[in-house]
Amino acid sequence: MKRSIIPKLAFKALKDAELNIANQGTFSNESLEKLYSYFDETFLLATELLEKCKIQQFSTPDRLRKIYKISVNDEYYTVFDNINFCMCEDFQLAVLNKKSQITCKHVLAVNIAKVTKNVSNESITPLMYENFLNEQIHCLYDT
Numbered sequence: 549m550k551r552s553i554i555p556k557l558a559f560k561a562l563k564d565a566e567l568n569i570a571n572q573g574t575f576s577n578e579s580l581e582k583l584y585s586y587f588d589e590t591f592l593l594a595t596e597l598l599e600k601c602k603i604q605q606f607s608t609p610d611r612l613r614k615i616y617k618i619s620v621n622d623e624y625y626t627v628f629d630n631i632n633f634c635m636c637e638d639f640q641l642a643v644l645n646k647k648s649q650i651t652c653k654h655v656l657a658v659n660i661a662k663v664t665k666n667v668s669n670e671s672i673t674p675l676m677y678e679n680f681l682n683e684q685i686h687c688l689y690d691t
Contacts, residue, residue, distance in 0.1 A: 554586065554650065555651075559659075561582040562659050562663060565579040565582075565583060586650065587649075587650060590649055590650070590652065590653055590656055593653035593656075594653045594654075594656035594660055595660065597618070597620065597653050597654070597657040598660060598661060598666065600620065601618055601619055602618070602668070603658060603661045604618075604667065604670060605662075605667045605669045605670070606669075606670050606671075606672045606676070606677070607670075607671060607672065608671070608672060608673070608677050609671055609673075613629070615627070615628055615672075615680050616628075616661075618657060626683070626684060627654055632650075632651050632655055633655070634651075634654045634655050635684070636652050636654055
């Protein structure tokens with residue numbers, strides 16, 4: 549199976565944007581254009597999501613394992629650090645099935661929030677992290 553290089557370039561554009569923010573304190577126009585060119589409508593949806601929701605980072609005391617929770621109204625989405633996967637319907641349909649998108653708005657919103665340091669952080673125990681993992685496994689089997 550032949551793999552596309554586009555997702556790697558898209559996530560590299562996010563890393564470049566992070567460097568840009570670190571150096572200049574804001575996204576450059578070039579960074580925004582690149583991100584939009586790779587992520588298209590998902591980029592706009594992710595930025596809208598960032599305005600409306602809360603993204604919380606849960607990390608183990610050693611900071612090696614991190615999970616992000618996004619709360620949108622009464623819905624919650626879990627995104628793991630550096631993993632392009634979400635349990636949302638859009639990810640299942642557009643990313644996994646149709647392969648028409650690189651990622652969903654939840655994963656992209658978490659990545660943008662990490663770049664802009666717009667996340668609240670809470671420390672969790674390794675057992676709590678394990679419970680987060682088990683919660684995701686149960687969700688997979690329930691669908």
